[in-house]
Amino acid sequence: MALIRRVESLIDGLLKQYALPIRRREMAWRCHGKNNDELVNNLSRHNVLKTERIANVMRKIDRGDFAMCTDTAYDDAPQAIGFAVTISAPHMHAYALEALRDHLPEGGRALDIGSGSGYLTACMAAMVGPRGRAIGVDHIPQLVEMSVKNVKKKNKKMLETGQLQLFVGDGRDGYPGEAPYDAIHVGAAAEELPTKLVDQLKPGGRLVCPVGKEYDDQVLLLVDKKADGSLVKTKLFGVRYVPLTDREKQYPGRIS
Numbered sequence: 001m002a003l004i005r006r007v008e009s010l011i012d013g014l015l016k017q018y019a020l021p022i023r024r025r026e027m028a029w030r031c032h033g034k035n036n037d038e039l040v041n042n043l044s045r046h047n048v049l050k051t052e053r054i055a056n057v058m059r060k061i062d063r064g065d066f067a068m069c070t071d072t073a074y075d076d077a078p079q080a081i082g083f084a085v086t087i088s089a090p091h092m093h094a095y096a097l098e099a100l101r102d103h104l105p106e107g108g109r110a111l112d113i114g115s116g117s118g119y120l121t122a123c124m125a126a127m128v129g130p131r132g133r134a135i136g137v138d139h140i141p142q143l144v145e146m147s148v149k150n151v152k153k154k155n156k157k158m159l160e161t162g163q164l165q166l167f168v169g170d171g172r173d174g175y176p177g178e179a180p181y182d183a184i185h186v187g188a189a190a191e192e193l194p195t196k197l198v199d200q201l202k203p204g205g206r207l208v209c210p211v212g213k214e215y216d217d218q219v220l221l222l223v224d225k226k227a228d229g230s231l232v233k234t235k236l237f238g239v240r241y242v243p244l245t246d247r248e249k250q251y252p253g254r255i256s
C-alpha cells in the first residue's frame with residue numbers, strides 16, 4: 001500500500017510538470033543534451049540562455065550531480081527527486097538565473113526558497129563567488145540532506161566556506177539571519193506574493209516568484225524593490241509550479 005502511494009505521488013509529481021513556461025514550450029523543449037555541456041549549448045542556441053556568464057555557471061554546476069535519474073539528467077524537463085517534487089527543468093533554471101543576473105554580483109547575497117535538489121542555489125553561489133552568500137531553504141529535511149550531498153560531489157568548498165548554505169525551514173518566512181538579499185528566487189508557486197520575502201529584499205534588489213493557485217493560471221512574477229522601497233511588479237509568462245505550501249500538504253503523514 002505504501003509503495004502504491006509512493007508511486008502515485010511520483011507520477012503526480014511528474015504529471016504536474018511544473019516549471020514549464022507555457023508560451024515557450026516548443027523552444028525550451030528542444031534543448032535536451034547528452035551531457036551537461038550539450039544541454040547548456042542547446043539552451044544558448046535556442047536563446048533561452050542569453051549571456052555567457054550564466055552559460056558558464058550552468059556549465060560549472062553539472063545538473064547530473066543533482067538529478068536522481070542519470071539517464072534523463074540532461075533532458076530539458078523536470079525530473080522527480082522524491083517527496084512529490086522535482087528538480088525544475090533546465091530552461092526554467094536558465095530563465096530564473098538570467099532574470100536575476102544583474103542582482104547576483106560577486107560578493108552579493110542570494111536566497112533560494114524551495115531549494116530542492118540544491119542545483120539553483122549552487123548556481124547562485126557560483127555567481128556571487130567566495131565573498132558572497134547563497135542561502136537555500138527547503139521544508140523537507142531529507143531533500144536538504146540530499147542537496148548537501150549533491151553539492152559535495154564537486155563543490156564541497158562552497159559549503160565549507162559558507163558561500164553556500166542549505167537550511168530546513170518554512171520558506172515563506174525567508175531566512176532573516178542573512179537578510180537583506182540582492183536576489184531572491186522562489187521555486188514553488190505562492191498563492192500571493194509572500195510579504196516576508198519582499199521585506200527581506202534589499203532596496204535595488206529583485207525577487208522572482210511564480211504566483212497563482214495549484215492547477216490554475218500561474219505567472220512568473222518579477223518584483224523590483226526601488227531605492228525608496230517601492231515595488232515594481234512585472235509579469236513574465238505563464239508557468240506551472242508545485243505550490244509553496246505546508247510540508248504536511250505536500251507529503252502527508254510521512255515526515256516526522
Ligand SMILES: C[S@@+](CC[C@H](N)C(=O)[O-])C[C@H]1O[C@@H](n2cnc3c(N)ncnc32)[C@H](O)[C@@H]1O
Nearest residue numbers: 087088114116117138139170171187188244245
Ligand atoms: C519545483 S521544486 C524546485 C526545487 C529546486 N528549485 C530544484 O530545481 O531542485 C519546489 C521545492 O519547493 C519546496 N517547498 C514547497 N513549499 C515550501 C515551503 N513552504 N518552504 C520551503 N520549501 C518549500 C519543495 O519541497 C520543493 O523542493
